[in-house]
Amino acid sequence: MSSYGQIKSLAGTVIRAILSQPVTNFEVARVGEERLLGEVIRIEKGEADIQVYEDIDGVHVGEPVEFTGELLGIDLGPGLLGNVFDGIGRPLAFAEPGETPPVFLKRGFYAKSLEPRSKWVFKPNRSVSEEVFPGDIIGTVREGLGFDHAVMIPPGMPSSRIRSIIPDGSMVSVEKAVCELESGDVIFLSQRWQVRTPRPVREKLPFTEPFITGQRILDTMFPVALGGAAVVPGGFGTGKTVTQQSLAKWCNAEIVVYIGCGERGNEMTEVLEEFPRIIDPHTGRPLMERMVLIANTSNMPVAAREASIYLGMTIAEYFRDMGLNVALMADSTSRWAEALREISGRLGEMPGEDGYPAYLGSRLAQYYERAGRALLNGKLRRTGSITIFNTVSPGGGDFSEPVTQSSLRLSGAFWALDKRLAESRHFPSINWKKSYSLYENGLRPVFLQNLGPQWQKGVAFLRELLDRESELLSLVQIVGRDALSEQDKWDLEMGEIVRISFLQQNAFDPQDAFCPLEKQMLFAKTLMDLHILVSKEIENGVLHYQVQRLGLLRGMLSIRKVPEKEFLTESSKWVEKVGRSLIDMEAFS
């Protein structure tokens, strides 16, 4: 039910309205003659503060405000995939396939998130008089060339029997009923959901399945579990966008939802231009076919960003509910937090650390808590997951600031991007000393089962060696390289080989952009075998300068190119050859 009010005062994009009837928090309001979209953010003694999500130039005191009685919501259904929405769910339809969508929407413009004219071919998988429960899939529609979009009984509906269901091959639009239940409820191709309310699941599951990225440093050293969350902090130019794009391309999630909260308009334009160009390496088709993009357009007040992360989460939950694994990425949490700070400032709230409101952490939690791997509602036992990758852009690379810290408390992995590494062209510029993952213990049994004990050994070797290298580098600063023992000199060289051949991974090199898990394990094993072999020969009297002549880094870089299938054979052959050369040297030394 709508109720009405009148604008009393304006402060930026926050307006205060005098109410004639009670309203609720987060109720959607249409402000002024132009009916601009806003949300109630505070109610006080017959008045309400409304955050308007559009430019409010020309709106005056005394104009009407309509309170819609609804909370901010989105229509979920076929047509989401491949689409771009603004922070409040309005589609920025593509002009032509492959073309950049318009970044500006008309003020007060209200578009349904799903195109009502599109027709979809329905394929039922339930029949009349069967009992169905909320969460059950009653049929599918085909999207693009290969995605079967599940039509589900919406959460909250009572279980009932099917009275009628439209036949196989029917062409339907999202507004058309496809199924009627004996309870009288009607199922449509689409369902509406309020973005600030989590979609329910039956049970959250532990973090025991790996989220595979194909990035060696991530999977091997700082793995994330399906349903987990990783924070990616880094300054400008450290590789946040490239990292997220690599994940989107290569990860083992079926659906990717990307929320762009860019600082500058052109950053957002870049994202809008780049994602549609990326080809999905798994299918050879545009990656956008399994992506949903949310772009906070440059003509919208920053406040729309605040809502956009809940919008993205809701879309992710919808696909999770189909039984899929979803990767949810937001770039950047810092820009989101700044929006929160701005709104809080307008409301005259007491600022906390760095000016952010005291509820920064709890608002962020309302987003992070909705991720996870879950047992879904419905009759059949199905699971789905949402894994979060959020970037943070702390000013001056200071990770102790509130947004980074709040994000850290809510996530289990931290991939610290490093300006110095990026400057020396070490990519991905993930600092292996500052990064960590809390998912390792939970994932150990799966890794052990799939890859054997070798995995664990390889990881431990890489860690120890990198630690040893950094110890030695500190020592060298004091005593100089010549004072090191032959073994220490070799450890230093080995550290460099590990960093350059294993940790570095060029996102733009087709042979190296993706490294399968099995190959990562064999790669680490090869490095370990090499280290043991050379160390033994050094003990037998071979000198480090002789080892240097073998060009082991170069060797390792060409081994890296070998495909997974031949990797074991080729790498073993190479290590054997190194062994023979060393024995020859030993004979001469």
Ligand SMILES: Nc1ncnc2c1ncn2[C@@H]1O[C@H](COP(=O)(O)OP(=O)(O)O)[C@@H](O)[C@H]1O
């Ligand atoms: N994994 C990578 N492989 C190769 N180059 C990379 C990689 N990551 C980042 N880069 C380089 O760094 C540049 C900046 O990365 P970008 O992701 O745009 O930074 P940010 O989003 O943090 O500002 C890229 O244009 C690219 O040249």
Ligand SMILES: [Mg+2]
């Ligand atoms: Mg970027």
